[in-house]
Amino acid sequence: MALFSRGIGIDLGTANIVVFVEGKGIVLQEPSVIAVEGEERSLVAVGEEAYRMVGRTPGRYQTVHPLREGVIADFGLTQRLLAHTLQRVCGRHPLVRPDVVVCVPAGVTSVERRAVLDAVLRAGARSCELISEPMAAALGAGLEVSEPRGRMVVDIGGGTTDVAVISMGGEVASASIRVGGNTFDAAVARHVDRTHNLTIGPRTAELLKIKVGAARAGAESRELEVTGAHRPSGLPKSAHVTSEALFPALDEPIQAILAGIRSVLERTPAEMAADIYEDGILLTGGGSLLRDFPQRVSESLEVPTRLADDPLTCVARGTGHVLESLARRGRAGAAVATRG
CATH class of the missing domain: 3.30.420.40 (ATPase, nucleotide binding domain)
Structure with a gap:
């Protein structure tokens, strides 16, 4: 059995899950994706392993983002994602369940907040506190x-x-x-489909965004060759995509x-x-x-x-400040707290 009493901070994002452990810092950062099999939805893979399966699985498998637009879209799979994450960090059979701080979007409803609290507690946490993502980001950025x-x-x-x-x-x-970032990816995929009659997957769209995309019309021009399914024929085909051509697609979500x-x-x-x-x-x-x-x-x-410095982990690092605050005032109240 693993003895584990440190607090844990979780940035539970639509695209990625980042975990901060008291006294250790960032210990886990991977895609918030889960892969399941069949109608009974048996767990196949979580995180990076599941992300590698996106768009590359037979019909009996599904790769799912259990969170959409910052909130829980599939409660059961979110709970399993959290339980798997806590097991990886704490060990499969910890003697002491952790106190957890989780970040949520600023505009979540009371129902959405309750769903996050319930999912974290059912996944094995002793207590759960919520903090808004911009507040956590500010704390994490110093x-x-x-x-x-x-x-x-x-x-x-x-x-x-x-x-x-x-x-x-x-x-x-x-x-x-x-x-958010997924909106950028979807805009890129629509652009390639519309201009080249080429269907590309989410990973290719994300790669295009990173390598070629830009937020300004006058940015340095870049180009990338991508491959997808040619829509009329269904056969593999490649196309060259440039920064200038991609900018109007990205501009709409930026606006x-x-x-x-x-x-x-x-x-x-x-x-x-x-x-x-x-x-x-x-x-x-x-x-x-x-x-x-x-x-x-x-x-x-x-x-x-x-x-910010290391913008991907700012929110998770901000949970560390909340955990320190909890430690200063004592965990007696936190053990039963489910406030957000």
């Missing part, structure tokens, strides 16, 4: 959120973009936009994110808006790694914008 000063964080995940203005440990204004940031800025008190203009907007999350995204935000909103 921002001083307890000061009476406005800080703006934009966390672009796989399924959602969370925007928040933070001051004195609370969110002054926030929004959760159902647009939606910019509109969301603008709406939060418009609801921000004047003094805090001045703070944000002085300190700039902080971008976190995997979606913010799209080439030239900080420059696009800065040019469009006329507000300085920067990319």
Whole structure:
């Protein structure tokens, strides 16, 4: 049996799951994908192993993202994903169940929050606390959120973009936009299908986004040859895709994110808006790694914008600060807490 009493922080994202362990840091970072077999949905693979199976399995297998747009879409599979994750971190038979902090989008409903809490507790946690993703991202990026000063964080995940203005440990204004890295991938796939009559899988679309995609029309031109199924014939065929051709497809979801940031800025008190203009907007999350995204935000909103260090793990690292806070005030109350 494994003795395990450290707290665990989980960034439970649509695209990836990142796990922080008290005293160890980031210990796990992999796709939040699960592969199942048959009508009984027997577990086949989880995480990176399941991701390698996407688009490459016989009909009796399914590869599933149990979370969509930042919230639980399949409760049973989410619970199994969490249980598998906790087993990997804690051991199969821990003597002490862990206290867990989980990040959720800023705009989740009370029903969605309860679903996350229930899934984590049923997966084997002793207690569960929730923290909003932009607050966790701010903490993980090292921002001083307890000061009476406005800080703006934009966390672009796989399924959602969370925007928040933070001051004195609370969110002054926030929004959760159902647009993220997966939206970029889908836009890329539609572009290739429309312009080349070529159907490509999600992994190829993601590769195109990373290698060729850009958030600005004037970005350095890049080109990549991709292969897919030619739609009229169904035969394999390749096509060359350029940054210039891909930009209009990516621009639509980018505009939606910019509109969301603008709406939060418009609801921000004047003094805090001045703070944000002085300190700039902080971008976190995997979606913010799209080439030239900080420059696009800065040019469009006329507000300085920067990319956080290691934006993929900011949210998970932010849970470490929450775990430290729990340790300082003692875990007596946390053992029965299910507040968020």
